[in-house]
Amino acid sequence: MPFAEYSVPENHPEAKRFTSFERVQTPRTGRVLARWCAGMGMLVMLCGxxxxxxxxxxxxxxxxxxxxxRPQTVPSTIAGRIMRWRVKEGQLVQRGDTLVDIAEIKDKYFDPDLLLRTREQLAAKEGSLRENSAKAIALSQQQIALREGLRVSLDKARNKVRQSRLKVLSDSAELVAANTDFAIARQQLDRQEKLYQQGLKSLTEVEQRRLKFQESTAKQQAVANKLGVSQQELINARLELLSLGAEYQDKLAKSESDRRSATAYQFDTEGQIAKMRNEYANLSIRDAFYRITAPQDGYVVRALKQGLGEIIKEGEPIVTVMPSKxxxxxxxxxxxxxxxxxxxxxxxxxxxxxxxxxxxxxxxxxxxxxxxxxxxxxxxxxxxxxxxxxxxxxxxxxxxxxxxxxxxxxxxxxxxxxxxxxxxxxxxxxxxxxxxxxxxxxxxxxxxxxxxxxxxxxxx
The missing domain is CATH 2.40.30.170 (Efflux pump adaptor protein, beta barrel domain)
Known part of the structure; x- marks a missing residue:
């Protein structure tokens, strides 16, 4: 048996005979350590x-x-030049507070009264549109008057044609009567000439009959000429009736052309007015972009642009803002x-x-x-x-x-x-x-x- 495991009881009779037995003791550290390890093992198992x-x-x-x-950068909507800083880093700003003032750098917008002048141009165009509208209305009324005048003139010309036709009929009847009178006068003159040759009529009576025949001849010629004039008047009346349609059609076409020109100019003016209104609205909105404002309540975290007079581009960020809550x-x-x-x-x-x-x-x-x-x-x-x-x-x-x-x-x-x-x-x-x-x-x-x-x- 190993020495570490050998032990002698204290009441053993041999224990007092030898001094070595008094000096040698059985070690207890192993037992204590084993007990502790067992206890710790049990504790670990329980903790498991x-x-x-x-x-x-x-x-x-x-x-x-x-x-x-989240933190956001505030950009500049338009290009410009920094004129004034109204905030500093770390400052609390409210929504709508001005952060930076910028100035215009495009020569198109240099005029300080550009908005007012654009408004004046718009008012002038609107006045021109009103006057042109009045012109178009006047031309429409002119066409109505021309159509009414054409109707009256056609009625007048038709009446003149009827009058001329009746006059031709009347002159034709007179010509027939004059021809009949001329034939009778000619026969009477021939009989008087025969009777004068036979000595039955005097020379005075023959000369009277010759005068009478000349009067009939002159009357026949006058009536024929009158009939010719009446026929020419009828022809002229018909030609005038035909020419009235062409004449008034030309006037109506010219009036319609002027009206359409006025309408086209009106539409063009309306387009220009719409364009100018758009430009005026853009200028009004652009005027607000010269002041860069805070989009919401928050803190100015960092200025991404420094100093005064620095040029910034469109959409370029200027400051970073962190929402406050x-x-x-x-x-x-x-x-x-x-x-x-x-x-x-x-x-x-x-x-x-x-x-x-x-x-x-x-x-x-x-x-x-x-x-x-x-x-x-x-x-x-x-x-x-x-x-x-x-x-x-x-x-x-x-x-x-x-x-x-x-x-x-x-x-x-x-x-x-x-x-x-x-x-x-x-x-x-x-x-x-x-x-x-x-x-x-x-x-x-x-x-x-x-x-x-x-x-x-x-x-x-």
Whole structure:
């Protein structure tokens, strides 16, 4: 038996005979150590059955849930030259406050009374349009008068044609009577000549008959000439009737051409007026762009342009403004293998940079300096091999610290299922993923209600 295991009782009779027995003692350290190890082993085994909250660890930064709450650059809508700064970095501004005054650099807009002159040009064009409209109305009335005059003139010409035709008939009847009288006078003259040759009539009677025949001849010729004149008048009346349509048609065509020219000029003027109104509205709006204003309440974070007189281009950013009351959210990045375990409404514990914390990831209730959160958004596409998750404050836990700033670091633990410690150790050693659990319904409804309230506030 080894010496370490040999021992002599104190009441043994041989113990007092030898001095060495008095000096040699059995060591007890091994027994104590063994007992301690056994006790610690039992404690570790018992601790292995304690509950452990599985979690997914991730890091990220603070951002905002609503896009309008994130830092934004205020650009210049038009090109110009910086004339005056009305704010300084770190200053709190209200929506609509003037940040920078700029001056015009395009020669087209140098005239300080350009807006007034454009208004005068617009008024002149509008006056020209009114006068042209009156001209078009006058030409339309002129056409009505010409058509009425044509109707009256045609009636007058038709009456003249009828009068001329009746006169021709009358003159024709007179000519027939004159021809008859001429024939009778000729026969009477012939008989008187025969009787004078026979001595039955005197020379005086013959000469009277000859005078009578000359009068009939002259009357016949006069009536024939009168009939010819009447016929010519009838022809002229018919020609005048025919020419009236052409004459008035020419006048109506000229009046219609003038009216259409006036209408075309009116349409062209209306187009120019619309263009000038557009230009006037653009100038009025452009006049407001000489003062660059704050789009919302916030702090002037950084001036991207310095000094006075610096030239800026259209759309070039000038200052950066951070909204004063953003709705913060933690932007965490999770590995693709862990993203199926997350869902909207999942509880998350967060640690912020600048706030001391004592973290027990498996026992979130015993951690110190961490804050609660709820998963609000999970991206459907990855970002550089990881998925982005937005976490908002948990209304059931302590509020996040007010001094938090956008951009500060965040460490997060997405809380999953509760398992024994021995199972978690076994899972970690074997590289198995955490347990997959369903989406908590009550928390999910709470998050949806909170998001709906946020969106309603954003619309207001």
């Amino acid at each position: 059955f304690l509950p452990w909250t599985q979690n997914i660890r991730s890091t990220g930064t603070l951002t905002t849930l609503r896009p309008q709450d 953003p709705q913060l959210a933690a932007e965490l990045y999770v590995k693709p293998m862990d993203i199926p375990l997350l869902s909207v409404g999942r509880k998350v514990r967060l640690q912020f940079d600048g706030w001391p914390a004592l973290v027990f990831s498996g026992w979130p209730g015993t951690s110190f300096g961490t804050f609660g959160g709820v998963v609000a958004v999970i991206d459907n596409i990855d970002s550089q091999g990881q998925y982005r998750v937005l976490v908002i404050p948990d209304p059931d836990t302590e509020a996040w610290p007010p001094p938090l700033r956008v951009g500060s670091g965040v460490y997060g633990w997405a809380l999953l299922d509760d398992v024994p410690i021995w199972y978690e150790l076994w899972r970690q050693l074997n590289g198995f993923p955490p347990n997959f659990v369903g989406k908590p319904k009550e928390t999910d409804k709470l998050v949806k209600a909170d998001k709906t309230e946020n969106y309603a506030t954003a619309e207001e």
